[in-house]
Amino acid sequence: MTDALSKPMVGRLALIGIGLIGSSIARAARARNVAGEIVVQTRSEATLKRAEELNLGDRYTTDMADAVKHADLVIVSIPVGASEAAAKAIAEALKPGAIVSDVGSTKTSVVRQMAPHLPKDVHFVPAHPVAGTEHSGPDAGLKDLFENRWCILTPPEGTDEDAVQRLADFWRALGANVETMLPEHHDMVLAITSHVPHLIAYNIVGTAAHLEKVTDSEVIKFSAGGFRDFTRIASSDPTMWRDVFLHNKDAVLEMLGRFMEDLAALQRMVRYGDGDGLFELFTKTRAIRRNIIESGQDAPDVDFGRHRATQEGEPAAE
């Protein structure tokens, strides 16, 4: 790892977009001395001002082309639907040999949108750090957001190996583990581990909000029965998630189809009182939780740590 006295891994880092992910990269890069200089770009004057107040970079601009000039590494962290416009805006200003990457949750679409517009003398290495929270904007960034999370690289065929390696090193320096796969496979994996879970969380919160027989006030009061967990995910950034579903349609529809088919089977077990079938499914699903905790992808804290005081043996509040 880089220590405070050695030369930073990246000379100039340009961040296009400074929301949850962009500002987490800025904070992590600072904390770990990974970049010599950080240029922050966002199109909103107010957001840029906020980023400056938070001291997230060394230079600030609303202009994408201006931001990427002389940058060694450019990371585009914006809703995936805006990728093509960003590629067009930065293309001519990019330094030969620069690495251009992104953090989008869908990869075939990002490759399709950006690759045709980028000059041949830069290295385009799409990436997706699988990490986040339900909050958004520059204030939401966390410098340890990528710690022990996975960052997936999806370099198009023929990408310079050295550039891929340098981007992998960058993400490792930010605390992440790195895996490489094809964009199409990435989109299928994320459809089941992220996109469909978000869709059904949004959906049940929507269903609960539109009932005649149960009031919103009751839904809120009795949400500790399980519902409240879904509301966390369903409070994620609407623009980002709209774009995810518009740009990973095929994989989402495939995985959603599987989910709905399985749910119909489960509905049938409930209707016909198939207790053995229910019990069998409910037993199998425990093993996956155990594996996620053992692999360090979630904390073992009971109920997400909501009962921390008691676990530590302190008296409960009275």
Place this chain on the structure above:
Amino acid sequence: MTDALSKPMVGRLALIGIGLIGSSIARAARARNVAGEIVVQTRSEATLKRAEELNLGDRYTTDMADAVKHADLVIVSIPVGASEAAAKAIAEALKPGAIVSDVGSTKTSVVRQMAPHLPKDVHFVPAHPVAGTEHSGPDAGLKDLFENRWCILTPPEGTDEDAVQRLADFWRALGANVETMLPEHHDMVLAITSHVPHLIAYNIVGTAAHLEKVTDSEVIKFSAGGFRDFTRIASSDPTMWRDVFLHNKDAVLEMLGRFMEDLAALQRMVRYGDGDGLFELFTKTRAIRRNIIESGQDAPDVDFGRHRATQEGEPAAE
């Protein structure tokens, strides 16, 4: 509230079943000096021994009838499918004037199973504390589990008002808020706030585990994209949850039908690229999360507190 020197609210408390909920009642009642004497019953010798090691009660027995003798308050905390057998087993041993209650997640079924077997000279007041964690067994109990959670009482028509009031006071003494409603309404409210959320969590974990195109190892590695939250709920006790679905069939099927109908509409929005429709839903759902946090039914910790260190301004681990 009761202090350490005053007479406990309940003379003898009999706990039938000593799992997550039963043992949380035992711990909360001890910590708050709510019961003069606690009798712990469970049919498994091994579990009973463990309860004794944990010092959860004053007397221990595997015999239900033995446990309820001379008890002023009996709380049955077992899977709801076992309610009728429990009512039959304790009926003759109950003290006249005793309050018999439960903690079951379904209420019309519990009333139907227990009421016919209980003697006329005891007060049957069904209850459901809406609280829990993904763990089970006597070790899983937490003395602050009911703190600021809601306990719903569903007394059948004609139940003695004083008995209802005494049970409400008992739950308040354990830290809970109390609300009273009809069993049928309870079952409808819990179907949407708890039962269907559990069913879809179990379902997506099941779907993810049976894919050909995505390996289990990938599901686990990239679970931080949202999936891991569902695995917590889907690791809840299989016996308890099998019984919930078998015993709240009508309300679950009604709410599940609504969920599936809404999901089909959402599927269609994805298929036809209706970005405005997606954005509108994703924006509305944020308000419910805000209300749940404001009402104290969930903590505002970002990402369920998984990034606690950073929030407190401490350096991230390197």
